[in-house]
Amino acid sequence: MKQKADVLQGTLALMVLKTLDVLGPLHGYGIARRIEQISGDLLAVNQGTLYPVLLKLEQEGAIASEWGASENNRRARFYRLTRAGRKQLQAETKDWEQTATIIGRFFEAKPEDLS
Amino acid sequence: MKSLRRFFTRLVNSAARRAQEERLREEIHEHIALQTEENLRAGLSPVEARRQAMLKFGGVEAMKQDYRAERGLLLIENLLGDLRNAARSISRMPGLAAVIIVSLAIGIGVNTTIFSWIQMILFEPMPAVSGAANFLLVEPRTEAGGYPGASWLEYRDVQTQVPALRDVVASQMVPFNVGERGHTERTHGQLVSGNYFFALALKPALGRFFRPEEAERPGTEPVLVISYDYWQTRFRGAPDAVGQTVRVNERDLVVIGVAPKDFQGTLVPLKFELWAPATMAPALLGGTRDLEDRTIRSFSLIGMLRPGATRQEAQAEFSTAMAQLARDYPDASAGIGGDILPFWSSPRGPQRLLISGLAILQGVMLLLLLAVCGNTANLMLARGSTRQREMAVRVALGAGRWRIASLVLSENMLLALLGTSLGAAFAVWGTTALRVAPVIGAFPLLFPTRVDAFTLAFAMLLGAACGLIFSAAPAVHLARLDVQDGLRSSSNTPPRSRARRVLMGVEVGLAMVVLIAAALFLESFRSARQTDPRFRPEGVLLAAYDLSGRNPNDTSEREFAARLLERLRSLPDVEAAAIATNVPLDLHGIPARPFTVQGRVRTQSGQDRAISNTVTPGYFKVMAIPLVEGNDFADMRDKAAPAQAIVNEEFVRRYLNGADAIGRRLQTRAASFTITGVARNSVYDAFGEPAQPAVYFSYRDRPQDQGEIHLRTRSANETALTSEARAVLRDLDPMLPLYDVRTFSQHIERNLYLRRIPARMFAVLGPLLLGLAAVGIYAVVSYAVARRTREIGVRLAFGATSGRVVLQIIRENLGVIAWGAAIGWVLALVISGHAIPKGGVDLPVFIGVPAILLAVATLACWIPARRASRIDPMAALRHE
Numbered sequence: 001m002k003q004k005a006d007v008l009q010g011t012l013a014l015m016v017l018k019t020l021d022v023l024g025p026l027h028g029y030g031i032a033r034r035i036e037q038i039s040g041d042l043l044a045v046n047q048g049t050l051y052p053v054l055l056k057l058e059q060e061g062a063i064a065s066e067w068g069a070s071e072n073n074r075r076a077r078f079y080r081l082t083r084a085g086r087k088q089l090q091a092e093t094k095d096w097e098q099t100a101t102i103i104g105r106f107f108e109a110k111p112e113d114l115s
Numbered sequence: 116m117k118s119l120r121r122f123f124t125r126l127v128n129s130a131a132r133r134a135q136e137e138r139l140r141e142e143i144h145e146h147i148a149l150q151t152e153e154n155l156r157a158g159l160s161p162v163e164a165r166r167q168a169m170l171k172f173g174g175v176e177a178m179k180q181d182y183r184a185e186r187g188l189l190l191i192e193n194l195l196g197d198l199r200n201a202a203r204s205i206s207r208m209p210g211l212a213a214v215i216i217v218s219l220a221i222g223i224g225v226n227t228t229i230f231s232w233i234q235m236i237l238f239e240p241m242p243a244v245s246g247a248a249n250f251l252l253v254e255p256r257t258e259a260g261g262y263p264g265a266s267w268l269e270y271r272d273v274q275t276q277v278p279a280l281r282d283v284v285a286s287q288m289v290p291f292n293v294g295e296r297g298h299t300e301r302t303h304g305q306l307v308s309g310n311y312f313f314a315l316a317l318k319p320a321l322g323r324f325f326r327p328e329e330a331e332r333p334g335t336e337p338v339l340v341i342s343y344d345y346w347q348t349r350f351r352g353a354p355d356a357v358g359q360t361v362r363v364n365e366r367d368l369v370v371i372g373v374a375p376k377d378f379q380g381t382l383v384p385l386k387f388e389l390w391a392p393a394t395m396a397p398a399l400l401g402g403t404r405d406l407e408d409r410t411i412r413s414f415s416l417i418g419m420l421r422p423g424a425t426r427q428e429a430q431a432e433f434s435t436a437m438a439q440l441a442r443d444y445p446d447a448s449a450g451i452g453g454d455i456l457p458f459w460s461s462p463r464g465p466q467r468l469l470i471s472g473l474a475i476l477q478g479v480m481l482l483l484l485l486a487v488c489g490n491t492a493n494l495m496l497a498r499g500s501t502r503q504r505e506m507a508v509r510v511a512l513g514a515g516r517w518r519i520a521s522l523v524l525s526e527n528m529l530l531a532l533l534g535t536s537l538g539a540a541f542a543v544w545g546t547t548a549l550r551v552a553p554v555i556g557a558f559p560l561l562f563p564t565r566v567d568a569f570t571l572a573f574a575m576l577l578g579a580a581c582g583l584i585f586s587a588a589p590a591v592h593l594a595r596l597d598v599q600d601g602l603r604s605s606s607n608t609p610p611r612s613r614a615r616r617v618l619m620g621v622e623v624g625l626a627m628v629v630l631i632a633a634a635l636f637l638e639s640f641r642s643a644r645q646t647d648p649r650f651r652p653e654g655v656l657l658a659a660y661d662l663s664g665r666n667p668n669d670t671s672e673r674e675f676a677a678r679l680l681e682r683l684r685s686l687p688d689v690e691a692a693a694i695a696t697n698v699p700l701d702l703h704g705i706p707a708r709p710f711t712v713q714g715r716v717r718t719q720s721g722q723d724r725a726i727s728n729t730v731t732p733g734y735f736k737v738m739a740i741p742l743v744e745g746n747d748f749a750d751m752r753d754k755a756a757p758a759q760a761i762v763n764e765e766f767v768r769r770y771l772n773g774a775d776a777i778g779r780r781l782q783t784r785a786a787s788f789t790i791t792g793v794a795r796n797s798v799y800d801a802f803g804e805p806a807q808p809a810v811y812f813s814y815r816d817r818p819q820d821q822g823e824i825h826l827r828t829r830s831a832n833e834t835a836l837t838s839e840a841r842a843v844l845r846d847l848d849p850m851l852p853l854y855d856v857r858t859f860s861q862h863i864e865r866n867l868y869l870r871r872i873p874a875r876m877f878a879v880l881g882p883l884l885l886g887l888a889a890v891g892i893y894a895v896v897s898y899a900v901a902r903r904t905r906e907i908g909v910r911l912a913f914g915a916t917s918g919r920v921v922l923q924i925i926r927e928n929l930g931v932i933a934w935g936a937a938i939g940w941v942l943a944l945v946i947s948g949h950a951i952p953k954g955g956v957d958l959p960v961f962i963g964v965p966a967i968l969l970a971v972a973t974l975a976c977w978i979p980a981r982r983a984s985r986i987d988p989m990a991a992l993r994h995e
Contacts, residue, residue: 027145027149028146046173047146048143077145
């Protein structure tokens with residue numbers, strides 16, 4: 001069970017970083033909406049799981065947060081990517097692409113390739 | 116790096132918990148508001164929009180938990196929470212907490228104090244010397260098993276012939292008369308080998324230590340190292356002390372250095388002030404032949420093992436070396452072997468004696484601590500059972516068993532910690548108080564005990580162990596609690612706790628053992644004090660003189676003693692005067708000497724030994740020991756009479772089967788004597804000792820360089836003789852100080868000092884333990900009774916008299932107590948049988964202690980029982 005949560009958290013973190021990279025500072029709800037829009041049902045059920053991930057990233061220094069005004073002019077916490085976060089994103093993107101390539105090759109492999 | 120950063124942020128977050136919680140709440144609120152708005156825009160009704168938003172967000176509490184786990188350090192936070200909780204719950208029971216903390220503190224304090232002594236003797240036997248416990252004693256041993264010490268030449272041989280030992284050090288204890296004529300002061304010092312300070316790895320507080328060449332040729336540079344205390348008191352710590360001359364035994368010695376603080380020599384607990392090179396011996400001791408005569412065994416040797424060598428190797432090499440010496444020098448070394456002994460088992464000094472006494476004391480005190488733990492466990496258990504409901508609620512709300520146990524544990528550990536801290540404070544105080552021992556006998560003693568990190572670690576360990584012991588029962592009890600039961604049952608109908616009753620029994624049993632031990636000890640101490648020593652100490656003044664600095668011979672010693680006695684006897688207030696080498700009831704004991712006696716039929720192998728004391732004529736008159744047969748020794752100046760000995764009655768009974776002793780020949784290793792008298796038995800080593808065989812030799816035949824002057828006064832006040840005695844000695848020899856002047860009664864009191872410490876400990880701790888046991892029983896019974904209010908109400912309503920109710924409650928509890936007491940009693944009987952094999956059973960103690968304990972226990976049961984029986988049955992029934 002823990003393993004699954006970790007995987008989810010790992011991918012979620014990457015999604016958060018990428019979202020902030022593309023869209024600039026956003027509040028929690030905004031991030032959740034974007035991820036939902038892009039990833040479909042991954043976050044459809046439990047948007048709440050986003051917040052522990054945001055906290056973890058913030059504590060690692062990948063993102064920073066500050067109070068600001070939301071669209072309806074209420075106080076909201078805005079998250080933005082830091083320089084360390086950008087570096088982390090690049091590194092993890094590379095990792096992901098590598099992993100994805102390898103896994104892709106495995107799936108494409110035919111019995112005669114492996115023998 | 117990243118994880119480190121995360122850790123610190125978490126640590127900070129743990130502290131700033133409230134602000135963070137607020138922030139999350141706000142974020143969640145905002146999130147849901149935004150989602151609701153969007154849902155509204157999608158055309159949902161306001162209520163439905165909010166419901167959907169919340170559904171989508173997911174379980175808020177579970178998320179919060181995740182968030183918190185991510186944010187802070189859960190374990191530490193839980194622990195802090197538990198501690199806060201514990202502190203709160205302790206502050207709600209101040210009386211109970213005070214009893215627990217103080218009793219623990221006393222138990223731990225006493226144990227730590229005793230441990231600091233054991234630690235000092237075993238692990239840090241020489242203050243200021245690191246790794247002193249690694250030193251081994253290198254002791255030549257006679258056939259009779261005595262340790263006579265080593266001669267200087269022997270030391271030189273051992274240095275080269277025992278390669279397993281490095282840096283063997285020789286030292287000799289010498290009394291120094293320091294100062295100018297007429298103003299001499301007696302100070303103790305050591306004559307040491309040149310490598311002494313080097314081998315002990317000491318750094319001088321000032322100046323330098325001996326150079327090797329200063330301890331090579333006899334009578335070389337006259338140099339002196341002084342102790343730190345001596346430097347502080349005599350030179351007021353002045354830096355120019357180095358280079359000054361001090362007149363020692365009428366020789367000028369130059370101070371070259373100051374020993375480090377706390378260093379007191381290598382014969383702990385003796386405290387030395389001066390150190391001079393051994394090669395100065397002839398110059399300082401009036402031309403003694405110590406350095407060239409192999410029969411003068413005046414040095415003690417210690418050494419450390421070379422890395423990689425074992426004690427067995429050292430022992431084998433030493434034995435070989437001694438065997439070779441015995442062949443080479445049969446006159447001096449025939450029959451002398453050798454032992455390598457651990458430092459604490461020194462045949463000189465009280466360490467060995469102390470360590471066995473301390474071990475027993477520590478054992479008893481650990482039992483006492485265990486009884487305190489039992490008591491505490493019981494109190495906590497009784498308290499815990501009133502919290503069953505609270506715990507059941509916690510479990511129902513999702514607390515795990517482990518959380519419950521840790522809650523209880525943290526509460527108890529906090530109590531243990533408080534108790535330990537207070538106990539450590541007690542120990543620091545106790546150790547300091549005990550260290551300030553009065554001067555015992557002729558030599559200044561200083562026990563370098565202290566509470567250090569090691570001792571504190573011991574205290575902490577004890578505290579933690581106590582905490583665990585008395586947590587175990589309540590924690591298990593509460594963790595096993597059935598939630599349904601706990602919630603359903605009101606606090607008034609608890610299940611009976613067997614654990615509590617068993618604990619009560621165990622506690623009473625332990626209390627019984629400790630109390631009997633304490634009573635036996637006190638009883639033996641008290642009865643010892645009241646025993647007739649069989650001599651009369653009242654009205655006797657003691658004082659010592661020492662001619663060893665004069666390198667006297669037999670004639671001069673005999674002549675000095677004779678003249679001294681003549682002068683003293685001529686004083687108007689002196690009824691009788693004598694000189695002896697040993698004073699009975701001395702802490703250091705009186706030596707026993709092997710001998711053979713004419714007409715003795717030996718049945719076992721081994722040697723006959725008897726206490727031996729060398730005395731002048733008149734000794735028996737001063738001591739008021741009657742001679743049952745024969746006469747006193749011949750006059751000091753009598754040259755015609757043969758060498759004489761006087762034996763005591765026990766000697767005649769044991770070695771001569773009661774036959775006539777007068778006229779028989781008695782042979783020691785050195786000489787032969789004729790028995791001329793039989794003295795009555797008296798006490799030699801300790802009050803209440805079994806009769807010991809003793810031989811008295813005459814100063815005339817065996818003159819000594821040291822003597823204890825015994826003066827019996829005509830008037831009531833023996834101390835009045837002090838100044839007259841001083842004047843007499845100054846007249847005879849202006850350079851000779853009279854030292855260690857004390858009345859015989861003072862002598863006895865001082866030497867009982869070490870036995871008085873445990874006696875006092877027991878005298879205080881015994882009643883305390885009794886009180887604790889009473890509190891424990893009282894608590895258990897009153898809790899049990901309070902929870903049976905309804906039952907008691909029913910009984911009373913059905914016509915039981917309150918007397919019957921009281922009786923029943925007492926009977927129930929006393930049953931358990933009696934079991935515990937009986938087991939403890941038998942245990943104490945077995946232990947005392949082992950500890951005092953021939954002592955027999957001390958009936959007053961073995962009957963009196965249980966009687967008192969049971970009386971107290973009954974009272975402790977009776978008070979709560981009576982209170983319960985007084986209640987109004989109607990009130991009790993309506994109680995819920």
